Amino acid sequence: MNADQVVHLNGELLPLADAKISVLDRGFIYGDGVYEVVPVYGRKPFRLREHLARLQRSLDGIRLANPHGADEWARLIDALVARQPCDDQAVYLQVTRGVAKRDHAFPAGVTPTVFMMSNPLVLPTREQVERGVAVVTAEDNRWHRCDLKTTSLLGNVLMRQLAADQGAAETVMFRDGFLTEASASNVLVVRGGRVLAPPKDHLILPGITYDATQEFAERAGVPFEIRPVSRDEALTADEMWLSSSTKEVLAVTTLDGRPFAGGVPGPVFRRVHAEFQAVKRSLQAA
Numbered sequence: 132m133n134a135d136q137v138v139h140l141n142g143e144l145l146p147l148a149d150a151k152i153s154v155l156d157r158g159f160i161y162g163d164g165v166y167e168v169v170p171v172y173g174r175k176p177f178r179l180r181e182h183l184a185r186l187q188r189s190l191d192g193i194r195l196a197n198p199h200g201a202d203e204w205a206r207l208i209d210a211l212v213a214r215q216p217c218d219d220q221a222v223y224l225q226v227t228r229g230v231a232k233r234d235h236a237f238p239a240g241v242t243p244t245v246f247m248m249s250n251p252l253v254l255p256t257r258e259q260v261e262r263g264v265a266v267v268t269a270e271d272n273r274w275h276r277c278d279l280k281t282t283s284l285l286g287n288v289l290m291r292q293l294a295a296d297q298g299a300a301e302t303v304m305f306r307d308g309f310l311t312e313a314s315a316s317n318v319l320v321v322r323g324g325r326v327l328a329p330p331k332d333h334l335i336l337p338g339i340t341y342d343a344t345q346e347f348a349e350r351a352g353v354p355f356e357i358r359p360v361s362r363d364e365a366l367t368a369d370e371m372w373l374s375s376s377t378k379e380v381l382a383v384t385t386l387d388g389r390p391f392a393g394g395v396p397g398p399v400f401r402r403v404h405a406e407f408q409a410v411k412r413s414l415q416a417a
């Protein structure tokens with residue numbers, strides 16, 4: 132932790148060590164808030180419009196007014212990004228329902244708390260990209276509004292720990308026999324040269340990288356089909372990928388301790404990953 136790192140709290144830029152909130156903040160008491168993570172390449176936020184649209188959707192989902200318009204968010208994010216030493220960053224922003232006497236129902240007339248920080252973007256290592264990563268599987272036991280990016284992440288935290296306990300990168304989840312997502316990534320599979328992606332319903336987060344991956348796959352001439360994926364189809368797929376803002380796309384090569392999909396990233400992954408890197412390089416150079 133760098134105490135001097137410049138962060139944003141309620142409209143002010145200040146050192147991390149001075150950013151303080153009340154213990155009565157509903158984000159702390161109830162996890163009553165939403166958040167976003169926006170990757171920044173060459174100091175330019177990637178797909179910011181899409182992240183801000185999802186933020187609005189999450190805020191609507193928890194019935195909290197957006198404290199800023201999209202242009203204002205963009206300005207605040209640029210100001211924060213400008214104060215960091217690295218060009219490639221990950222902006223974390225969260226909005227909670229604010230500080231109030233503890234009571235479950237929404238308080239009246241409370242100002243939301245806005246917190247943002249931006250850290251160096253830590254992307255997968257070359258080895259992770261070239262060799263793929265390990266995952267474990269579990270039954271999805273989270274709530275039924277996984278489409279909202281809320282700070283109440285205990286279900287996801289416990290799922291990720293299952294993976295960490297076994298030295299794996301992620302926990303891939305199934306609900307009622309169908310693939311949902313992983314603890315902090317979307318999951319896509321490849322069968323017969325086609326990417327199969329679970330529908331963006333209330334059981335998964337509508338990933339910005341999922342959409343980018345769809346675009347890059349289609350640009351690379353790979354068919355992309357959105358439909359429910361059964362556990363059986365996932366576990367016997369030719370390839371399985373994780374997608375997220377900080378993982379980009381990663382191939383799964385070990386599943387529940389056994390080699391998966393030949394134990395190496397597949398050819399479809401390599402094509403789509405190359406497309407992703409080309410787009411990123413052009414952003415970094417712009």
Ligand SMILES: Cc1ncc(COP(=O)(O)O)c(C=O)c1O
Binds near residue numbers: 340374
């Ligand atoms: C549960 C979950 N699903 C999917 C994703 C991927 O979303 P994105 O591509 O927008 O980062 C995330 C990102 O952190 C996540 O937490």
